[in-house]
Amino acid sequence: MLRSVVVDGSPGSVAGLAAALAAALDGTGPAVRPVAVHGPDPGGELPEGAAVVVSTSGSTGEPKHVVLTAAALTASARATEDRLGGPGRWLLALPAEHVAGIQVVVRALLAxxxxxxxxxxxxxxPEGFARATERLPHGDRRYTSLVPTQLLRLLDAGGAPLEALRGYAAVLVGGAALDPALRARALDAGVHVVTTYGMSETAGGCVYDGVPLDGVSVTLEDDGRIVLGGPTVAAGYLGDAAATAAAFDGGRFRTGDLGRLDDGRLTVLGRADDVVVTGGEKVAPAAVERVLAAQPGIADACVVGVPDEHWGAVVAAAVVLGPDENLDDLRASLRAAVRTTLGRAAVPRRWLAVDAVPLRGIGKPDRSAVARLLSATSSSKQTPPIR
Structure with a gap:
């Protein structure tokens, strides 16, 4: 049996979800599917021990419905508690229908x-974050989980929101790649940031600051694709045997991400599907984004591939500029920085200044939307091929 629970961001709706999750975890209630709006439940037979069904954001195609067992959720929460240094009180500032929000509730209940x-x-x-933090019991260890956009807004706000943020023993940041400059800024401000990597299929974050949680394995396939294993891995996709067979095998989940391992520490390089093949050379957009975001005058960047009749595809960049900056003035230095760091093939050939990078789901860049914007830019905005 599957019970859908609507959560609208209010404390009351989360309280209802918490009660349903507690029953699902101890086996006295049905499996729970947190949703933002009412809708038909997915079909399919739930496996033994199923506690939560998370519907993915579905950036392309139809969403998948990830089945998480009580054992997987509990293993994840306990491993997180161990890594962070012990139990504590949690603040939920994320949508509770996403796995990161669900896990905040689960961790809190188990604590x-x-x-x-x-x-x-x-x-x-940010002001609401400060007020909610003040309601936490004083003297207890405090934890919260954020996406990079929320972290940025709290740092920009300063004052009471920043003071509240500094009071957490750990601030988990995931859902999207955390820009190194933003991470450094948070650490300099006295915020105890812990970057997380994971997804619905692994019960949320299972690699913290590049190091797998206890019991979690990280391996790479020959092409660099990341495979995650261990007790936090989901049971599969509800009602989709083919997709389950393609992604899950013996307690291991084959992600769609590329990575690099250095002495056991994982660096996520970006989505395998996002790799741009331009003139026969492969370019990882995330690598280009890191270079661009590190340059003076650039607040944010999203890099995609767009079709090109000469090269098959070209690298294209949407950038958020700092105050009083002009893209025409920065383009030459940006190109030089990318070329020096990553080579000529990685240099964006098409550019666009945007007010903000479009987002989807819990805060991930909407690359499809960015690609549409960049595909619509005129050829005059492109950099002539110089290979």
């Missing part, structure tokens, strides 16, 4: 108390 909840019905507000 002995429901999470404190920031009301995000009107969106995330």
């Amino acid at each position: 002995g108390a429901p999470p404190q909840v920031q009301d995000v019905r009107e969106g995330f507000r």
